[in-house]
Amino acid sequence: MQVVPESxxxxxxxxxxxxxxxxxxxxxxxxxxxxxxxxxxxFPELSELEEEERSNLLGSTxxxxxxxxxIAYRQGQHCQAYVMCLEGQTRVFKTSExxxxxxxxxxxxxxxxxxxxxxxxxxxAFPAESTAETDVLLAALPASVxxxxxxxxxxxxxxxxxxxxxxxxxxxxxxDEVAFAxxxxxxxxxxxxxxxxxxxxxxxHQQLALDLGSVREVISRYLxxxxxxxxxxxxxxxxxxxxxxxxxxxxxRHEGLCVPKFRFCNIDGEGxxxxxxx
Numbered sequence: 001m002q003v004v005p006e007s008x009x010x011x012x013x014x015x016x017x018x019x020x021x022x023x024x025x026x027x028x029x030x031x032x033x034x035x036x037x038x039x040x041x042x043f044p045e046l047s048e049l050e051e052e053e054r055s056n057l058l059g060s061t062x063x064x065x066x067x068x069x070x071i072a073y074r075q076g077q078h079c080q081a082y083v084m085c086l087e088g089q090t091r092v093f094k095t096s097e098x099x100x101x102x103x104x105x106x107x108x109x110x111x112x113x114x115x116x117x118x119x120x121x122x123x124x125a126f127p128a129e130s131t132a133e134t135d136v137l138l139a140a141l142p143a144s145v146x147x148x149x150x151x152x153x154x155x156x157x158x159x160x161x162x163x164x165x166x167x168x169x170x171x172x173x174x175x176d177e178v179a180f181a182x183x184x185x186x187x188x189x190x191x192x193x194x195x196x197x198x199x200x201x202x203x204x205h206q207q208l209a210l211d212l213g214s215v216r217e218v219i220s221r222y223l224x225x226x227x228x229x230x231x232x233x234x235x236x237x238x239x240x241x242x243x244x245x246x247x248x249x250x251x252x253r254h255e256g257l258c259v260p261k262f263r264f265c266n267i268d269g270e271g272x273x274x275x276x277x278x
Contacts, residue, residue, distance in 0.1 A: 035063050039139050042086050042110045045159045053153040060145040066090075066132040073130040079119040081140035082160070084112050088136030093210070094128050102178075102213030104128055105170050114167030117160060120146055178213075184222050186212055188251035191232070191241060199241035 036058055040047050046057065062081075066072060072090050073079070089108045092115060093101045107113050107130075119126055120143055141149075149156040177186050190211060194201045203211075209219045223239065226232045231243045231250075241247055 035139075038086050038137075039063075039084070043084055043159070045155070045162075049155050049159075050153055053149055053156060056145060057141060057149060057156070060142055062140045062142075064138045064140055066136040066138065068132050068134045068136075070132045070136075071130070072132060072136075072138075073116070073126045073128070075127065075129050076125050078125055079116050079143065081116075081142050082112070082120060082146040083116055084139040084141070085109055086137045086139055088132060088134040090130050090136055091133050091211075092128050092130045096213075100213055100215075101210040103211035104174060105167060106133070112160075112163045112167070114164050114171065117164045121150075183212065183214055183218065185251055185253070187219060187222055188247050191239075192244070192248060192251060195241050195244075199244060200238055201241070202238045204237055 039058075039061065046054065049057065063086075066088075068088075072083075073092075075095075085107050087109055089106055090113075091106050092104045092113065094104060095101050105114070113130070115126060115128060118124070150160065177189070181189075187208065190208060191201050194203060196202075201208075205220045205223065206216045209216045212219070223232060223234055226247070227234055229243075229246075231241070231247050233240045233242055
């Protein structure tokens with residue numbers, strides 16, 4: 001018989017168990033069946049687990065909600081759970097001694113955190129920081145259950161390693177960009193990756209600068225030039241891509257790389273952008 005986890009508490013402050021001790025987040029009441037359905041819809045591979053392992057996973061998973069701006073992980077803390085994102089988006093980043101940030105990757109609906117997986121498998125501390133960019137709903141599988149399933153279930157092990165490999169590829173692409181691509185190319189690629197179906201990027205110049213490890217003045221200079229050329233239109237707190245072909249051509253010029261395309265999927269009512277390298 002399937003074991004159903006406890007409901008998350010009424011809306012209010014609670015201690016989040018995503019991997020950081022004492023992090024304060026927010027939760028909202030939701031029926032057990034709804035939580036389970038959202039987990040399996042976002043990660044359909046879990047439905048294919050062996051019956052005993054699937055019941056163990058579903059009976060142990062805790063559901064936590066973070067508000068935008070909440071801290072999910074602090075650098076140096078040990079990961080206490082395998083985290084799966086059901087709703088919203090978190091950003092994982094590094095901060096230099098001078099205070100500059102650089103975005104490593106983002107985790108959205110239907111995705112897991114590769115650094116969390118690495119820390120759980122190696123028993124090491126989290127080497128970066130992670131915050132919620134939007135309101136986030138997470139499913140957290142305790143580390144003890146994670147290790148047990150990794151040993152007992154080949155299907156769960158494949159699920160974990162497949163997700164880990166996908167995100168590890170993103171980190172390799174980041175290293176390649178930082179080492180070999182100029183800032184204007186990286187900015188163009190970031191705009192294309194962040195834009196929604198209408199071409200709107202809901203980020204300020206400062207937020208884009210943090211993502212790219214730069215400063216606002218430099219980012220603003222590039223965006224002003226592209227606005228003059230008719231590629232983008234800036235407004236308060238966001239900007240719109242007006243000429244996607246021109247921006248795409250600029251982003252990948254002189255590069256022997258494939259141009260990533262983005263397909264929008266719908267998972268239980270939540271939009272998820274999926275990168276497909278053609």
